[in-house]
Amino acid sequence: MDSLKNHVLKLVQASDEALDLFASKLQRIAISKKRFLLQPGTQVQHEYFVLKGCLKTYYLDKKGNEHIIQFAIENWWLGDFDAFYNGGTGKFFIEALEDSELLAIDYNSLQEVFEKEPVFERYFRILITGAFIAQRRRILDGLSLKTKGRYLQFCEAYPNIETRVPNYQIANYLGVSAENLSRVRRKLKS
Amino acid sequence: MDSLKNHVLKLVQASDEALDLFASKLQRIAISKKRFLLQPGTQVQHEYFVLKGCLKTYYLDKKGNEHIIQFAIENWWLGDFDAFYNGGTGKFFIEALEDSELLAIDYNSLQEVFEKEPVFERYFRILITGAFIAQRRRILDGLSLKTKGRYLQFCEAYPNIETRVPNYQIANYLGVSAENLSRVRRKLKS
């Protein structure tokens, strides 16, 4: 659990009591490779913090095509946020790409933490603001760059993910075909 | 200023004192059509709330191509968040598409509000979480839909913007050419 505590302390000044309250609400989860943490159509009760491992969040469209909207590795939060915060059933699959260990917090517990220890309002505000900015960058890259530029940007922004995830999944995340990414990578070598 | 107060009260329960403190930090700004609220390369001191009007946030790439990352109308917050929160100079232009009235808050004032009235940590946390979810949806649409689907989704999600912004700017926002959007729209009519 220390990695989450450190993560919190990097963003806010939380007292020991606040951290203890938060810790008391967390549930430890292990999930093995290829298993699903979430599937669409179900209620979304939790948000997750990655202690160890690697996962992907993706949407499956009507034609059965997968669209990866997020990878998560150590020290990332992930979840189906729309369903978690706004209710209703989830839209996304979350699947482990490696054997992983997570911490989970359920909605009511999180609200209780917010009420009792407002420093966690700040923690999540800062966290989500950073995520918002990163997403905005991703959108901008999608608008302004071709495959080559988007791939280079991805490798620079997420070197730790680039080395752990197969290329065809990175292509999917970038919104291009695996074949196209392969050809672009070849050109980059020469 | 009432529209901002109402906006706050829709998301959180803020006391009159909290609202008054917040209001005391806000500065009223008028900006006329085609004028710039922000330009790249400058320090970003403020975030803005739209009382009236319509604006766009865009990036100008090396080739001189514009890429619109956000439209904002009444009751939207906008700004160059990366530069505002993380320092450094801005990357984006923000330009008024109509004569507009805004409220502005500067960084230090906002931090003071956060310190004194944590309910605003919550307000901005909820706000940015919603924006994050909307952006995630935009990314997903970009990955999974062709021009037609993206356009329909945009019109459904932002009917108030669709009617106020010229089509070629909507095309730009969607990441397609104006010509292509025009052809897609024609097919939709028949």
Add this chain to the structure above:
DNA sequence: TATATTAATTGATATAGGTCAATGGAATTC
């Protein structure tokens, strides 16, 4: 180690959408 599975690459072809250029209509501006 052999086998099966998964991932990356390559070639050939098809297509959505980009780009360029021209036109006509709409909306501002003088």
Add this chain to the structure above:
DNA sequence: GAATTCCATTGACCTATATCAATTAATATA
């Protein structure tokens, strides 16, 4: 109300990238 600027549309052509199919390479499993 005339003139000018702005915007939407259309046609012709071009390009990046998707798709399909096959092969090779790498990785996992028995």
